[in-house]
Structure formats: C-alpha cells, structure tokens
Amino acid sequence: MKAIMMMDYGVSEALQEQEIAKPELKENEALVEMYVTTLNSGDHLILTGAFRNVVPLRLPHILGIEIAGIVREVGEKVTRVKPGDRVIGLLPTGGGYAEYVAVDETGLAVIPPTLSFQETAALSAVGLTAWQSLFRFGNLQSGQRILIHAGAGAVGHIAVQLAKQHGAYVIATARAHNHEFVRQLGADEVIDYNTTDFAESVSPVDMVLDMVRDGGETERKSYTVLKDGGKLLSLVSPMIGQNERIRGIEALFVRPQPSNSDWSSLIRYVQEQKLKVHIDRIFPFTAKGVAEAHQAGEASKKGQLLICRNV
Template sequence: MKAIVMIDYGTPDVLQEQEIAKPELKETEALVEVFATTVNSGDHLILSGAFRDIIPLRFPHILGIEIAGVVREVGANVTHVKQGDRVIGLAATGGGYADYAVVEEKGLTVIPSTLSFEETVALPAVGLTAWQALFPYGQLQPGQRILIHAGAGAVGHLAVQLAKQHGAYVIATARAENHEFVRQLGADEVIDYATTDFGETVRPVDIVLDMVRDGGDTERKSYTVLKEGGKLLSLVSPAIDRNPRTRGIEARFVRVEPNRSDWLSLIRQVQDQQLKVHIDRIFPFNAEGIAEAHRASGTGGKKGQLLIARDR
C-alpha cells in the first residue's frame, strides 16, 4: 500500500511517499481504508520533534491520528464494527496518512450514511478534545462565563459552539480577521489577542480553556482573569497538574480518552446541524498535499480544520 511517511524529525520536507506492507491486524483491531484525515496539532508537534521525549518514534513513521473511512477487515474479538461500516477513528499512535490504517476497536465508531467523511473526520480527536475539556473536565454549567483562547482554531471553533449551546457566556480570543467568524459561532465577546491584553479587559470568568503555545505567557495571565475557585484547563501544558492551587483555582491538563458515548453525542449534534465543523481547506491525499497542509498548520490564522481527503 502507499503511505506518506516521515523519515526523520523536521519540517514537512521530511514527508515522502513510500510503498509499504499493509499492516497486520491484532484481535482487537480493525483495518480501515482511509478516505480522509487531518493535520492535527499533535501530528504537527510530532513531526517537528517537539514531542520526541514524550513519544519516541521509529522511522519511517506514519502520522495521522484522525481518520475516516470504511472497515475492510476486523480482528477476531471485534464486535462493535464490521466489514463495510463507515467509521471515524482515533489512531493513537498514528497511521492515517496511508491507504489503510489499523485502529483499536475502542478508537472507532460508526457514522451514519447521511454524513460525509469530511464533516466528521475532525470529531475523533479535535471534537472529542473540545467536548471532554468543557464537560468531563470543566463541568461547564449554563450561565457560567468561559474564556476560550484561539477561538477560531480547530478545537476552539467547536468549543465556542458547544459552550454557547450549553448556555454559557462565551469570550474568545482570535485574530482580527477572524472576529466575525467567531461571533457567528456564538461568541458573546471576541478579543484581538494581537492588540489587546485580555488580562486587563476580561471580567472574571469561571473557566479558561488554553491551547496557546507561547512559553506559558497565556497560561500565567489566565490565572488573573479567573474567579476564585475557577478552572484553568490546558491542552498544551502537561505540567500544569502540579501547579499549587492559587485562590482555589483548579488547573488541569486535558488528557483525551476514546469514548464512544461522547462521539455519538457529537455526531448527533452534527446530524441535527447544531454543531458545524468548519473546513478551512482540503488538501490532496499525497506527499505534496500533506506537506502543504502541515505548512499551513504551522502558520496559524486558520478558521476551523485543515483536512486531507482522497478523490472518490
């Protein structure tokens, strides 16, 4: 089969197409023919080498943790999916940038025929991150005030929608050119982080969702806008769990876990047109397209999700 592999850490230039053997199944896995995948922030950080101490790799390595496609084979102990099912999946160790990927059964869920791969492929990781950050971790309640950093991004644009639908007062940061987009998602206030110090303008909030990689500046400033007893939820700083409590503020790193019930809730909202996965751009499913998608991911400023999809 064809696969787009990384042959070393570095820039997108280390991605190349290779012909490799189709992966073999374990009893708890399914083989999925991949029709769509994404450039997840995790993929981008693994490629750069930023996670080399956390996730050591053997090269060549196939990136792509979010997939959408059709089940072609199942392991002996797989019961939730069957051959021919249209699925979305979270491939925890990667594998999506290939013709076929093997995914643990717990990382897969079936999608209805009424939804496309393109509008659901971002749900396995990006959608799940937004959902679990807001609800299992944040315990967001109607009427609470929440500050969502990077509100126009892949996770942010879904978190804004979900929080607003849940009855929260939503404040988001975004580039000036993305303000109207974020307001249309439901944000009550939008702050231009390039020109405005949110620490001086945001009135106290119950929850902050931080996904900004800036050396911890946004994290430190976020403490100043939280109410006593509030929650600071980070998608970028695993060490935040060890922070001493300040004014009763609970600081937690969001560790996303596959959860079929959460996925089904997200799928249902997409079906009911309550949740919209905005696609910024779709790139071709080849080495050049995937490399270009990673370059676009590194520049920032996108609205929603970057997808990689095959012609069908």
C-alpha cells in the same frame, strides 16, 4: 500501500511518501481504508518534537491522529464494527497518513450514511477534545463564564459552539478578520489578541481553554483572569498539572480518550445542525500535500484542515 512517513523530527520537509505493507490485524483491531485524515495540532506537536516526551516514537513514523473511512476487515474478537461500516477513528500515536490503518475497535465510531467523511473526520479527535475539555475535564455548567483561546481554530470553533449550546457565557480570542466568524458561532465577546491584552480586558471567568503555543505566556496570563477555584485546561502544556496550585485554580492537561458515548453526542449534534465543523482547506494525500497542510497549520486559519484521497 502508500503512506506518508515522518523520517525525523523537525519541519514538514521530514515527510516522505513510501510504499509499505498493509498492517497486520490483531484480534481486537479493524482494518480501515482511509478516505479523510486531518492536520491535527497533535500531529504538528509530534512532528516538531514538542511532544517527544509525551508520545515517544520509533522512527520512521506515520502521523495522522484522526481518520474517516470504511472498515474492510476485522479481527476475530471485534464486535463493535463490521466490514463495510463507515467510521471515524482516533489513533493516539498516529497512523492515519496511510491508505490503510489498523485501529483498535474501541477507537472507532460508526457514522450514519447521511453525514460525509469530510464533515465528521474532525469529530474523532478535534471534536472529542472540545467535548471532553468542556464537559469531562471542565464540568462546564450553564451560566458559567469561559474564555476560549484561539476560538476560530480547529478545536476552538467547536468548543465555542458547544459551550454556547450549554448555556455558558463565551469569550473568545481570535484575529480581527475572524471575529465575525467567531460571533456567528455564538461567542458573546471576541478579543483581538494582536491589539488587546485579554488579561487586562476580561472580567473574571470560571474556566479557560488554552490552545496557544507561545512559550507559556498565554497560560501565565490566563491565571490572572480566572476566579478563585476556577479551571485552566491546556491542550499544549503536558506538565501543567504539576504547577503549584494558585488561588485554588485547578490546572489540567487535556488528552482525549476514545468514548462512544461522547462521539454519539457529537454526531447527534451535527445531525441536528447544532454543531458545524468548518473546513478551512483541503489538501491532497501526497507528501507535498501533507507538508503544505502542516505549513498552513502554522499560519492563521479558521476551522479544520483536511487531507483527502482522490482530491
């Protein structure tokens, strides 16, 4: 089968196309034929080496945290899925940049035939991250105020919708050209982070969701806008939980865990048109296409970047 291999840490040029054997199944795994995978921020952090201590790897490695596809085979102890099921999958250390991937059945959720692979692929990790950040780690309540950094991005644009649906007052940061997009998602306030210092313009909030990789500057400033006893949720700072607690603020690193109940909620929201996954660009499943997706992921974008077979 074809796979796009990460040969070393560094830039997207470290990705190469290779022919390798299909994975052998363990008794609790399913073999999924990949139709759609994504450019997830976790993939990029692994590629660059930023998560080297969080996700140790043996190189060469196949990236791809999120997939959508069809189950082709199952291990003898698999009960949750069967051959022919359309599924989304979460792979904690990757594997999705390949034509076939073996996934533990707990990392899979069946999707209905009325939804496409493209609109649901990002629910496997990106949607799950937004949901669990807000409701499992953050315990967001109606009436609370939340600041969502990078509100136009993959996780951000889903988090804005979910927070608003649950009755929160939503403030988001985004580039000026994405402001109307973020307002349409439901944000009550949108701040241009290129021209305005959010630390000086945001009234105190109960929660901050930080997805900005800027050496910790956004993280440090976020403390200043949090109420005493608030929550700072980070997707980019694995060691944030070891920080000295300031004014009772709870700082947590969010790493999503497979959950069929959470996936079911997200799928239901999409079916009921309460949640829309915005697709920014689609790239072909080639070494060049995957490299271009990673390069695009470093630039300003809105929504999700997908990598699809047969584009």
